[in-house]
Amino acid sequence: MLSYILKRVLYIIPTLLLISIVSFIIIQLPPGDFLTSYIAQLSQTGEMVDEATIAALRHRYGLDQPYYIQYFKWMWNMLHGDFGQSFEWNRPVNQLIWERLGLTVAVSLFTMVLTWVIAFPIGIYSATHQYSIGDYTVTFLGYIGLATPSFMIALILMWIAYSVFGASVGGLFSPEYIEAPWSWAKFVDMLGHLWIPAIVIGTAGTAGLIRTLRANLLDELHKPYVVAARAKGLPERQLFWKYPMRIAIVPFISTVGWSLPGIISGETITAVVLSLPTTGPLLLRALQSQDMYLAGSFVMLLSILTVLGTLISDILLGWVDPRIRYEM
Amino acid sequence: MTDEELIEEKRIEEEEIETTVEEKIYLASQGQLIWWRFRRHKLAIVSGVILIIIYFCAIFCEFLAPYDPNQYDIKYTYAPPQTIHIFRDGKLVRPFVYGYKLETDPETLRRIYKPDPEQVYPIYFFVKGDPYKFWGRWEANTHFVGVEDGTLFLLGTDRMGRDMLSRILYGARISTSIGLIGVFLSFILGLIIGGFSGYYGGTLDNIVQRVIEFLRSIPTIPLWMALSAALPPHWPPIRVYFGITVILSLVGWTGLARVVRSRFMSLKEEDFVMAARLSGASEWRIIMRHMVPSFMSYIIANITLSIPGMILGETSLSFLGLGLRPPTISWGVLLQEAQNVRTVALSPWLLLPGVFVIITVLCFNFLGDGLRDAADPYSR
Numbered sequence: 001m002l003s004y005i006l007k008r009v010l011y012i013i014p015t016l017l018l019i020s021i022v023s024f025i026i027i028q029l030p031p032g033d034f035l036t037s038y039i040a041q042l043s044q045t046g047e048m049v050d051e052a053t054i055a056a057l058r059h060r061y062g063l064d065q066p067y068y069i070q071y072f073k074w075m076w077n078m079l080h081g082d083f084g085q086s087f088e089w090n091r092p093v094n095q096l097i098w099e100r101l102g103l104t105v106a107v108s109l110f111t112m113v114l115t116w117v118i119a120f121p122i123g124i125y126s127a128t129h130q131y132s133i134g135d136y137t138v139t140f141l142g143y144i145g146l147a148t149p150s151f152m153i154a155l156i157l158m159w160i161a162y163s164v165f166g167a168s169v170g171g172l173f174s175p176e177y178i179e180a181p182w183s184w185a186k187f188v189d190m191l192g193h194l195w196i197p198a199i200v201i202g203t204a205g206t207a208g209l210i211r212t213l214r215a216n217l218l219d220e221l222h223k224p225y226v227v228a229a230r231a232k233g234l235p236e237r238q239l240f241w242k243y244p245m246r247i248a249i250v251p252f253i254s255t256v257g258w259s260l261p262g263i264i265s266g267e268t269i270t271a272v273v274l275s276l277p278t279t280g281p282l283l284l285r286a287l288q289s290q291d292m293y294l295a296g297s298f299v300m301l302l303s304i305l306t307v308l309g310t311l312i313s314d315i316l317l318g319w320v321d322p323r324i325r326y327e328m
Numbered sequence: 329m330t331d332e333e334l335i336e337e338k339r340i341e342e343e344e345i346e347t348t349v350e351e352k353i354y355l356a357s358q359g360q361l362i363w364w365r366f367r368r369h370k371l372a373i374v375s376g377v378i379l380i381i382i383y384f385c386a387i388f389c390e391f392l393a394p395y396d397p398n399q400y401d402i403k404y405t406y407a408p409p410q411t412i413h414i415f416r417d418g419k420l421v422r423p424f425v426y427g428y429k430l431e432t433d434p435e436t437l438r439r440i441y442k443p444d445p446e447q448v449y450p451i452y453f454f455v456k457g458d459p460y461k462f463w464g465r466w467e468a469n470t471h472f473v474g475v476e477d478g479t480l481f482l483l484g485t486d487r488m489g490r491d492m493l494s495r496i497l498y499g500a501r502i503s504t505s506i507g508l509i510g511v512f513l514s515f516i517l518g519l520i521i522g523g524f525s526g527y528y529g530g531t532l533d534n535i536v537q538r539v540i541e542f543l544r545s546i547p548t549i550p551l552w553m554a555l556s557a558a559l560p561p562h563w564p565p566i567r568v569y570f571g572i573t574v575i576l577s578l579v580g581w582t583g584l585a586r587v588v589r590s591r592f593m594s595l596k597e598e599d600f601v602m603a604a605r606l607s608g609a610s611e612w613r614i615i616m617r618h619m620v621p622s623f624m625s626y627i628i629a630n631i632t633l634s635i636p637g638m639i640l641g642e643t644s645l646s647f648l649g650l651g652l653r654p655p656t657i658s659w660g661v662l663l664q665e666a667q668n669v670r671t672v673a674l675s676p677w678l679l680l681p682g683v684f685v686i687i688t689v690l691c692f693n694f695l696g697d698g699l700r701d702a703a704d705p706y707s708r
Contacts, residue, residue, distance in 0.1 A: 261546065269549055284553065306545055
C-alpha cells in the first residue's frame with residue numbers, strides 16, 4: 001500500500017509541472033507583457049508613470065529576459081508565495097485568492113457529498129427495480145440533468161425563486177454577514193445558502209453517477225455467483241449488500257476523481273450566475289480586464305486542487321480494491 | 329386434413345420462417361446488422377429525426393426565419409409570443425394571429441402587450457418580407473411563413489424588438505455547426521494521436537497517456553475561459569468563431585484519442601491484422617483498409633456522444649461573454665440577454681434558446697447511446 005501511495009504521489013510531479021507551464025502560457029497569451037498594459041492603464045488615468053517602479057517590476061518578473069528564464073523566475077517567486085501583481089486591484093495576487101479559493105473548496109466538497117447522498121439510493125433503487133416506472137422516471141430525469149448546462153439550471157432556479165417567492169437566491173451569505181468576520185453564526189448562515197449552488201452544480205454529476213451505479217449493479221446482479229447465493233437461501237438483503245454492492249461501489253469511488261474537474265468547472269460558471277463570492281466571478285473579471293497574473297494563478301490553483309482531489313480518490317480506490325494497488 | 333396434419337404443417341412453416349430469419353442474419357452485411365440493431369432503439373430513431381430537423385432548420389435558416397434577425401423595432405420591445413389561432417367566431421379559418429394592444433402599467437410604467445381581437449393577421453406561406461442573402465450568395469426576400477401586415481412574433485421579441493424565433497434559427501446555424509466542426513477537429517487530433525499511441529505503444533504511448541491524463545484532470549471551463557479570453561477583441565466574427573472551435577477541440581480531443589487507442593490496441597492482436605502483415609501489406613494499408621473500417625462504427629458512436637460537450641462549451645463561453653460576441657448570433661449569445669433575473673421574470677421567453685440547447689444535447693445523447701449499442705452487432 002505504501003509503495004502504491006508513493007508511486008501515485010511521484011506521478012503527480014510531472015502533472016504539476018505541466019499545469020504550471022500551461023498557466024504560464026495563459027499569462028503570456030495576451031499580446032504585450034503585463035507591464036505595457038499596466039503603463040497604458042496608468043497613463044489613461046492620468047497618473048505619472050514612475051520609471052523606477054516600472055524598472056523594479058520589470059526586474060522582479062524578469063520581463064527583459066527570454067521566456068524560459070521568465071518561467072523559472074515566476075515559478076521561483078510562486079514557491080515563495082509571490083503569485084505576481086494584480087493591476088485591477090493593485091494588490092499582490094495572493095492577498096486576493098485564498099479566501100475565494102477556500103469558499104470554492106467548501107462549495108465543491110459540499111456538492112460532492114450531496115451528489116453522493118442523492119445518487120446512491122436512487123442508483124440502487126433504479127437497478128433493483130429495473131424497468132419500473134420509477135426507474136424510467138429517474139433515467140429520463142438523469143438524461144435531462146446531463147443535457148442541461150449548469151448556468152441554465154441556475155437561471156431557471158433564480159427565475160422561479162424570484163417570480164414565486166419574490167426573493168433572490170444569489171450569494172453565499174445573508175447581507176448582514178457578507179462583510180462580517182468568520183464566526184459560527186456566519187458558518188451556519190453559509191450552510192443555509194450552500195444547498196442551492198450545490199444542487200445546481202451537482203445535477204450533471206448526480207445524473208452521471210446514477211447511471212454508472214445502475215449499470216454496474218445490473219452487470220453484477222445477473223452474475224452466476226448471485227444466483228448461486230440466492231439458490232442457497234441467503235436472505236436477499238444480505239446477499240445484495242455483501243457481494244454485488246461491494247463490487248459495484250469500486251467504480252463509484254473512482255468517479256470521485258473524474259467528477260471533480262466537472263464540479264470545479266460547473267462551480268466556476270454557476271458562481272458567475274449566482275454571484276457567489278468564490279473564484280468564478282473573480283476569474284471572469286480578471287480575464288475580461290486581462291489581469292493575467294490573477295487569472296493564471298486561478299487556473300493553476302484550480303487545476304492543482306483537482307489533481308490533488310484525484311490523488312486522494314486514487315489512494316482511496318487502492319485501499320478499497322487490492323487489484324488496483326498491485327497492478328502498478 | 330386432420331388436426332395432426334394441420335399442426336405438422338404449421339410446424340414446418342414456422343421452421344422455414346426461422347431458417348430464413350437465420351439465413352438473413354448470416355447473409356447480412358455489417359452495415360445491415362448495425363441498422364437492424366439500431367432500429368430497435370425507438371428513442372434513438374426519434375432523436376435522429378429531431379436532429380435532422382434541427383440541422384435542416386439551421387441550413388435553411390434565412391428562408392425559414394420570418395424576419396431578419398437584426399431587424400429591430402422599438403415599438404415591440406420585449407413583446408410576448410403571439411399565439412396561433414385557427415378558430416374565429418366558432419368557425420375554422422386560415423391560421424391567424426392577433427395584433428398587440430399596448431397598455432402601460434401605471435406603477436412601473438412598463439409596457440404591457442395584450443392580444444387585440446380587433447386586429448387579425450392571417451398567416452401565409454412564402455411571403456415577401458425582409459431581404460436576405462441566402463447562404464451569403466443569392467439575394468431573395470421570400471420567407472417560409474409570415475403575415476402581410478402586422479407582426480408575427482411566435483416566440484416573442486428581445487430588448488430591441490428583434491424576433492426571437494428568427495434569432496434562434498440563425499443561432500442554430502452557428503451553435504450546431506460549432507459542435508460538428510469542433511468534433512471533426514478533435515476527431516482528427518484524436519485519431520492521429522490515439523492511433524500512433526495505440527499502434528506503436530511503448531514510450532510514445534506512455535507519454536501520450538500522461539498528456540491525456542493531464543488534460544482530463546484540468547477543469548475545462550476555467551481553461552476554456554482563459555484561452556478564449558486571449559482571442560484579440562478586434563478579430564472579425566468569423567475568425568473568433570474558428571478560434572473558439574479550435575480552443576474547444578484542443579481541450580476536447582482526449583476522449584476520442586482514448587477510444588481510438590484502445591481500439592487499436594485490441595485490434596492489432598487480431599488474426600486478420602496478423603494475416604495482412606504476413607502477406608506483406610504496408611502499415612498504411614493495414615491501418616486504413618483493415619483496422620479503421622472495423623472500428624469506424626464504434627468511433628462514430630463516440631463522436632456523436634462528444635458533440636454535446638462542444639455545444640455546451642460554446643454556449644457556456646458565449647454566455648459568459650468570452651466566446652462569440654454580438655453581432656454574431658449563437659444560442660449562447662442569445663442567452664446572454666437572459667442574465668438578469670428581473671428581465672427573465674418579466675419576459676421568460678428569453679430563456680427559449682436554452683430549451684433548444686437542451687433538446688439538441690438530449691437528442692445527441694440518445695442517438696449516441698443507440699449507436700453505441702448498435703455499433704457492435706456481434707455482442708450478445
